[in-house]
Amino acid sequence: xxxxxxxxxxxxxxxxxxxxxxxxxxxxxxxxxxxxxxxxxxxxxxxxxxxxxxxxxx
Numbered sequence: 293x294x295x296x297x298x299x300x301x302x303x304x305x306x307x308x309x310x311x312x313x314x315x316x317x318x319x320x321x322x323x324x325x326x327x328x329x330x331x332x333x334x335x336x337x338x339x340x341x342x343x344x345x346x347x348x349x350x
Contacts, residue, residue, distance in 0.1 A: 309350065310348040310349060310350045311348065311349055312346065312347070312348060312349075313327050313328065313347045313349065316349040327339075327347075327349065328347070331347065336349060338350045
C-alpha cells in the first residue's frame with residue numbers, strides 16, 4: 293500500500309511540474325543536502341513535503 297501511495301504522489305508531482313530533491317540537486321549542480329539546508333533556512337519556500345519524507349521542489 294505504501295508503494296501505491298508513493299507512486300500516486302509522484303504522478304501528481306509530475307502534473308505539478310515539480311521534481312525531487314535529487315533531481316533538483318542535479319539540475320542546479322548542488323547536493324541534495326544543500327537543498328535541505330536551503331529549505332530549512334527558508335531559501336526555497338515553495339518546496340513541500342509529500343508523505344512525510346519526500347521533498348518536492350517546483
